[in-house]
Amino acid sequence: xAVEKENDSLVVSNRKAFHDYFIEETLEAGIVLAGTxxxxxxxxxxxxxxxxxxxxxxxxxxxNCHISxxxxxxxxxxxxxxxxKLLLQRREIERLxxxxxxKGYTLVPLKIYFKRGWAKVExxxxxxxxxYDKRETESKKxxxxxxxxxxxxxxxxxx
Numbered sequence: 001x002a003v004e005k006e007n008d009s010l011v012v013s014n015r016k017a018f019h020d021y022f023i024e025e026t027l028e029a030g031i032v033l034a035g036t037x038x039x040x041x042x043x044x045x046x047x048x049x050x051x052x053x054x055x056x057x058x059x060x061x062x063x064n065c066h067i068s069x070x071x072x073x074x075x076x077x078x079x080x081x082x083x084x085k086l087l088l089q090r091r092e093i094e095r096l097x098x099x100x101x102x103k104g105y106t107l108v109p110l111k112i113y114f115k116r117g118w119a120k121v122e123x124x125x126x127x128x129x130x131x132y133d134k135r136e137t138e139s140k141k142x143x144x145x146x147x148x149x150x151x152x153x154x155x156x157x158x159x
Contacts (some may be wrong), residue, residue, distance in 0.1 A: 021126035030087035
């Protein structure tokens with residue numbers, strides 16, 4: 001499981017994934033990148049909005065992950081939406097393949113960060129939410145915010 005420490009630097013988080021899916025399980029994977037892609041990541045020029053992962057031929061591939069071309073690059077810049085390979089151990093790939101083939105499950109990238117200088121992707125095994133699930137989640141968050149606001153107000157009144 002991916003645990004962020006002080007030396008880890010978060011590049012991007014896919015907040016829409018948490019809104020659209022129930023995340024059952026998370027897994028940390030390495031990602032194969034070109035040199036200019038790493039430089040663009042360090043600039044924070046990435047979008048995970050519509051990206052997903054799929055297991056094909058014993059490999060996990062990341063689709064529709066948009067990494068903008070490096071600003072100081074030249075003709076050797078990369079294709080922004082190319083398919084990228086994720087680096088996982090064989091056991092992890094086989095386990096993911098078994099779970100992802102079940103109806104309704106998909107692999108979604110949750111965040112990209114640097115860990116000890118290496119780019120890492122946290123992927124989640126996810127089940128899609130229905131509209132009523134999204135509404136329920138939103139109402140719970142709203143109620144929790146109201147409770148925290150009331151508690152904060154009472155603390156300020158005491159002092």
